[in-house]
Amino acid sequence: MSDEWNVDAILSLMGGTIFHFIVGIKMMWGNIAPYVTSYLVQFNPEVTYSSALHIYTGIFLGQSLTMYLGGRLEKRVGQRSSAYIGATIVSGCTYLSSHCKTLRSFAFLQALVGAGIGLSYSAPILCGFGHLKNNKGIVTGIVTTGSGVGPFLAGLVATTFVNGENCPVDPTTGLYDPASPVVGRVPDMFRVLGMMYAVVGFVGASLLIPTGMEGPPNDDDDNDAGGPPPVQSSLMGGDVGESLTLTDGGEFDFYYDGSMREDDGGEETTRRSTMKSILRASNLNKGRGHQRYGSRVKFEVRFELTTTQMINDSLSWLVIGTAICTGVSGFYVAATYKSYGQTAISDDHFITVVGCLACLCNGVSRAVWGLTADRIGHFETLEVTAYAYPIVMLMYTLSVHSKLAFGFCVCSMYGLWGASGCLMPAIVAFLFGDKHLGTNYGFIFFVYGVMCVIIIDSAGNSGFDFGRLNYFFIAVSFVGAILCSHIRYLTSKVKDEKVLKHHRSTSSVHSML
Known part of the structure; x- marks a missing residue:
């Protein structure tokens, strides 16, 4: 049965894409990290780029801890209401960040921003699934395109507002002088971003048109702890x-x-x-x-598997391990590319433009990966991008002194990284069912996010320079590619992914492993 691309479906996809503009804002941290770090140093000279990473990981941790709750919230209050709640938290806490003067308060409020993202992340995607049940790849691709376009626009706004004069950082400290106008504009930057997020979030949420299939809260996760898969x-x-x-x-x-x-x-x-x-x-x-x-x-x-049954399914942990290894390097690069680039390129505007274009590549690539996955398969698409990523990251590490090579590699890595975020929700739906996708993907993202936070924070506290850390994440990415091959091999018996759930319902779950 083909899906009907009616007005409601198109408006919902448009609204979901617009709403995801604010979902992807964590990717712009690498762009504003020098500004925020320089601002905090005037209150505490011990703040460094490595310690400021806690602000970035705070956003990610907040999202990870609330993704499962977001699935439950969507079932209880509906998709549009979940989006309104998330937009309120994201924009409000961003605005309040303008009053922060300590690293802890900054990290706390940005963790709340992440919580707002987590509570509303899945609502636009599930709304799109309700309209286009047989095109999940392109739905996730289109909606999550906003996750790249959003930080592209926000990054340009932030840099133009804070550093319109293209002031360079101090070559010794890698930071801006406390007397620089760049530092003094940081609080107002957060006020501008907060108001912008509010407008964008509420417009996107208002365009979501649920299909009427949300229904009352479903307690299957609580009541169906054991027994055979439903x-x-x-x-x-x-x-x-x-x-x-x-x-x-x-x-x-x-x-x-x-x-x-x-x-x-x-x-x-x-x-x-x-x-x-x-x-x-x-x-x-x-x-x-x-x-x-x-x-x-x-x-x-x-x-259909409930979250409890999915946790007891060993295949879910293989999916989680794959998600961690294919995704953590992207988050690391998003947090450090500007600081790493400034070690060899003293042009803030150039690196900013590269980062913004990279975010745009991330967003556009998601639609491409989603369309490709619907044509050749989700597992195959993820596998190809997973093997390409460590190769490009190696080029990125070795060619930092070349502006052209640096820009190409950063944009390419962002584009390849988009495949993981785009395809994972659809893969979870294929493997464990559509009915509990919000909570199932929420749990997977919870474990994935917590582990990524631990890995990135540990890397930041290791004392190694960016060059050495890059090699570590190259190795992690290669492990992720191998895990992708393993998942693709396990599911290779099923030539058509549309009958994958039927295959799993007629064979032992553990026999696939």
Whole structure:
């Protein structure tokens, strides 16, 4: 069944993309890090780039801790309301950051910004899934494009406002002089950004049009801690367009409409025949196809795991490990590219433009990766980008003195990094079902985010310079590529990803490993 690209679907995708402008703002930290660090140094001379990384990881940690809660919130209050709540927290805490003068207060408020992102991250994506169920790759690609376009625009606004004169940093300290006008404009920069995030977030949230499928809160995660994975079946009526959901051991009534022409009167009458059938879950678990020949009616089997059941599925931990290794290097580069570039390139405007273009590449690439995944497969697309990333990062490390090479590598890494963020929600939906995607992906992102924070903070506190740390993250990225190959191998039995859930419902979960 093809999806209908109606006005509601288009507006929802547009709204989701606009809303994700503020979801991706954590990627612009590398752009404003020299300004914020220089501002904090005047209150505490012991603040360094490494310690200021805690502000960046605070955003990420806040998002990670609330992604699961965001899935629960979306079920309870709806997609649009979740987005409004997230926009309020993100814009409000950004504005309040203008009053911070200590590293701790800054990190705390930015962690709340991350919490706002986490609470509302999945709502626009789930809204798009509701309209376009069979095009999840392109939905996540289009919506998460905003995650790159947002920091592109915000980064240009921030740099133009704070350092319009293109003042260089002190070559000795790598920071701006406390008497520089750049430092004095930092508080107002956060006020401008806070107001901008409020406008963008509320406009995007207002354009979201839920499909009416959200329903009341679902407590399956709490009540279904054990037992076999839930298998749902739908009776699809091709002639009348019906779909009736069956639960384990449930019953259904199916009405088939047939039109007959009476020979004597020439009048067209309608006859309704009723079939009553009882289907047991044991029959569905055997993976038997059901077809009533003589009519266009069939059963579809859908494999759905609650978050508790997903946690007990070893495949979910392989997905988490893959997400960590393919994503952490991107977050590291986003936080440090400007500080690393300034060790060899003394042109703040050039590095800023590179960072903004890189964010734009990240956003545009997500739509490309989503479209590619719908054509050749999500696992294959992720695998290709995972192997390319460490190669480009090696070039980035060795060619920092060349402006052209530096700009090319940063933009390329951001573009390749976009594949992980774009494809993971769709992969989680394929492997564990659509019904609990908000909470399932929320849990995966929680573990992923916490581990990325630990890795990046540990790297920042290690005392190594950026060059040495780059080699460490190159190795981590290569491990991620190997894990991608392993997942692709495990799912290679299923040539068509659209029947992957049926395959998993008819075979042992652990047999795939």
